[in-house]
Amino acid sequence: MLKKLISIFAVGALAAGIVACGSSSDSGSGTGTASGSIAIDGSSTVFPFAQASAEGFQSDNPNAKVTVGESGTGGGFEKFCAGETDISDASREIDSEEEVPVCKKNGVTYTQIQVANDGIAIVTNPDLKMTCLTTDQLNQLWKKGSTVSNYDQLGSGTPAGEVSLYGPGTDSGTFDFFTEEINGEKGNTRTDYQPSEDDNVLVQGVEGDKTALGYFGYSYYESNADKLNLVAVDGGSGCVKPTVETIQNGTYKPLSRALYMYVNNQSLADKAQVKSFMDYVVANADASAKTAQIVPLTAAQLSTAKSDLNKAEGN
Numbered sequence: 001m002l003k004k005l006i007s008i009f010a011v012g013a014l015a016a017g018i019v020a021c022g023s024s025s026d027s028g029s030g031t032g033t034a035s036g037s038i039a040i041d042g043s044s045t046v047f048p049f050a051q052a053s054a055e056g057f058q059s060d061n062p063n064a065k066v067t068v069g070e071s072g073t074g075g076g077f078e079k080f081c082a083g084e085t086d087i088s089d090a091s092r093e094i095d096s097e098e099e100v101p102v103c104k105k106n107g108v109t110y111t112q113i114q115v116a117n118d119g120i121a122i123v124t125n126p127d128l129k130m131t132c133l134t135t136d137q138l139n140q141l142w143k144k145g146s147t148v149s150n151y152d153q154l155g156s157g158t159p160a161g162e163v164s165l166y167g168p169g170t171d172s173g174t175f176d177f178f179t180e181e182i183n184g185e186k187g188n189t190r191t192d193y194q195p196s197e198d199d200n201v202l203v204q205g206v207e208g209d210k211t212a213l214g215y216f217g218y219s220y221y222e223s224n225a226d227k228l229n230l231v232a233v234d235g236g237s238g239c240v241k242p243t244v245e246t247i248q249n250g251t252y253k254p255l256s257r258a259l260y261m262y263v264n265n266q267s268l269a270d271k272a273q274v275k276s277f278m279d280y281v282v283a284n285a286d287a288s289a290k291t292a293q294i295v296p297l298t299a300a301q302l303s304t305a306k307s308d309l310n311k312a313e314g315n
Contacts, residue, residue, distance in 0.1 A: 034272065036271060037067070038067070038274055039084070039086050040067065041070070041084075042072070043073045043089040043172075044217075045091040045217035045220075046115070046259050047070040047089060048292035048293065049089075050261070052288040057280045061276065070198070071197065072168075073088075073090045073171070074172070076088040076089055077262075078102075080262060082102075087261050088262040091174055092257070093260070109265040110262045110265055111311075113278070113312075114258045114260055114301055114305050114308075115289075115305065116258075116292075116294040117294075117295040117297065117301075118217050119246070119257070120174060120177065121216060121217065124212060125208075127211070128159060128229065130151070135235050135236070135254065139184075140154060141213075142190060143190065144189055149162065151211075165212070166194045166195075167202065167216070168202070170195070171197050175195075177257055202220075203216070219293040235254050235255075237253075247295045248295060248298055263278055278313075282305050282309050286302070
C-alpha cells in the first residue's frame with residue numbers, strides 16, 4: 001500500500017494553488033543552476049504529483065520558482081491555451097473539439113507526457129454498507145434525469161439509504177472521464193449532487209454524511225482509507241477494487257486512466273528552467289508518484305514518457 005499523503009496536501013493549501021517548496025526525493029543538494037519561474041495549473045488529481053515534483057526540483061534548484069495550481073483539468077487547459085501557464089496537469093486527454101482549437105487559435109503548441117496512472121474510486125460513508133456496483137447500476141444512479149432516490153432501488157442487494165451524492169465539478173477531468181465512461185457522454189450527469197473541483201472537499205463530504213456516495217481520484221481514497229468505504233466496480237468481469245496492480249494492468253475497468261502533463265513547446269524551447277523541470281519530472285516520476293500517493297508509471301509507460309520528452313526537446 002502506498003504511503004500516507006504528506007500534510008502539505010491539506011485542504012487549506014490545496015484551495016489556493018501554492019508555490020512549491022520543500023525537500024527533494026533525491027539528495028536536495030541545492031546545487032542546480034535552473035532559475036526563473038514555472039507556472040503549472042490544472043487537475044486536482046495530478047496536483048499532488050506536480051507538487052511533489054516541484055518541491056524536489058526547487059530543493060535542487062533554489063533559484064527556481066514553481067507555482068502549482070489546481071483549477072481542474074478544464075480550468076487548467078483554459079489558462080494553458082491562453083498562454084498563461086507553461087504546463088497543464090490533466091486527468092484526461094485534451095478535448096479535440098473544445099480545447100485543441102483554442103490552443104491552435106492562440107498559437108500554443110504542446111507535448112503530452114504521461115506522468116502517472118489513476119483509477120476513479122467509488123466510495124461511501126462507512127455506515128453505508130455497499131460492497132460492489134455494476135457499471136449499469138452506476139449509470140442508473142448518476143445519469144442525467146435519474147430518479148433513484150434510495151440505494152435499494154438499484155437492486156442486487158444494495159443497502160437502503162437516502163441517496164446523497166458527491167462528485168467533481170464540471171471543470172474536472174475526473175467528471176469528464178467518469179460521465180463519458182459510465183453515462184456514455186461527457187457531461188451526462190444528474191445535477192442534484194454536491195460538486196467540487198477539490199477532492200479533499202469531496203472526501204470530507206462523504207466522511208460526514210452517513211448515506212453519502214461519491215467518486216474521485218484513487219489517491220484521495222488511499223490517504224483517507226480509514227474514513228471511507230471503497231466500493232468495487234463490476235465492468236462485466238466481476239467485482240474489482242482499484243489497487244496499484246489493478247489500475248496499472250487495466251483490470252479495474254472502465255475507471256482506470258492515464259494522468260498527464262502538457263508542456264507548452266515554446267516554453268520548453270525558450271525557458272531553460274521548464275526544460276530542466278520536465279527532465280526532472282520524468283527522471284523522478286516513480287519517486288514523485290510514491291511521495292504523492294499516485295499510482296506510478298509502468299516500465300513501458302516510463303520508457304514512452306522519456307521518448308516523448310526527448311523528441312519534444314529535439315534530442
